[in-house]
Amino acid sequence: MERPISVDTQKPHTRCAHYEWDLPDSAVTPVAHYLRRREFLRVFGLGLAASALLPPGVRAGPPELNDSLNPSYKLDGVKLTPEDLVTTYNNFYEWGLAKDQPKDLANRGWKTRPWPVEIGGLCVNPHKLDIDELIRLVGPVERRNYRHRCVEAWSMVIPWDGFPLARLVDFAKPKPEAKYVKFTSFYDPANCPGQRSNDFPWPYTEGLTMEEARNELAFIAVGLYGKPLRNQNGAPIRLVVPWKYGFKSVKSLAKIEFVAEQPGTLWNQLAPNEYGFYANVNPNVDHPRWSQKSERVIGAGFFSGKQPTLMFNGYEKQVAHLYAGMDLRKNF
């Protein structure tokens, strides 16, 4: 049955008062507005489309995290990398091989909230919960300034917001037979152009030993510079392991598992001679194609040259004991 649309406002509304869909005159859209309805759609739609083109920072974004800097991780005398460089220079191969691609391609409608996180494997307290519930349960969130050293010999200093990984480990209560933690990122080839390529064994996986995961420095970030993580930085939740090369710090975590055996990790599977399981920052062990003795500081300028790379990225005091007696040339 076709529904009659009356545009004749002269007729008394009582005529069809007994119909359940009858409306008072006051609720009727004025003819002029009705006739201009497409114009409204067009203008409104254009506005929506235009707002999608704006950089993420300009849109009405998520609120500030309101955390405060943990004074133990202030990094005195070190200059923070400007925020606009941290959010535009990203190795996130799920979105493309070039570092300026993720900032565009990961912001074309890819949803990182709500975001389910699975905590499982050999633990007493497995969970499947939304990112915001996880933050509520494992928080509070604090700020830490960490050095970030990429295996490609460049570096940044980033103010992360998050919580120690140890707190998440305690929350899950791993069983004694759990020796490693395996981290798995998301798998969404429909949204993610890079994941449609066969060059990489998606999804991205990484791993830490239990001792590494419990170290005070191992961190779960949910924000940077006081704002929730941007998609290109691994929203909504990622790992940060500052004494290891950046590729260990998995972005956009989907699953955290406690396992008995050393897990296979993406880069190690792809090129075992170039990327080891430990991947500790070490100026004395070169990448086959370049030296790791020094690094380019992002934002330092065109003619800045390189600065020396520090053992364990400058965190020797906190982590060297984890590798006591280990041949770091072999276990690179």
Add this chain to the structure above:
Amino acid sequence: MNLVLKVLEKKIFALAVLVGVGIWLLVIPVFIGALGANPLEKLLHQSGEIAIWTLGAVLSLSPLRVLFPRSRLVNALNRHRRIVGVSACVYGLMHFGFHLLYEGDAQAIARSFSKPFIWVGLAGLSILVILALTSNNLSIRKLGGRNWKRLHRLAYLAAALLIYHQAIAGKGHWQIARWLLLALASLQIARVTKTALMKLRRPSRTMSIFGAATSPP
């Protein structure tokens, strides 16, 4: 169509394209601040990519001429082989210059020279420099056409080295090298096949059962 071909044949056209690519990808981005967070790295990568594509272009010109001897387009483009080849060398030298700047100091540069990845690139570039320096009529006269041609066959060795250099430059992927290798290899295979077929056909023509009806090629 004639006009288009006339333009394509012009030396100034080839020069404009070859220089234009550099201005577009290496000069304008500097002035509009479009090089991103690690500007020297961007220049290093872009110059290397221009160099390898230009080398790919010059190496596809002669197989194309064998495959399509009557195509006026192919013949028009083949007039520019010298300038295209020299450009590949110039962009390669820029790439090397950016590498030195990127490493920043003598020690870091020296360390980079300890890597086979860098040697392979340098070996390929050295060949390109020799070929560019002998890309003039005087050198052809001095060396003699046959020797000059032999020397310039080294371009294939340079291509092999540089495609390998490009292939291992990326972490776990070799997109550009893959396409370049596919294109150049198929062109070479097609060219060699065609030349072999022509050689096979030639004697059979002279001994043809139709006798005198055939004409020499």
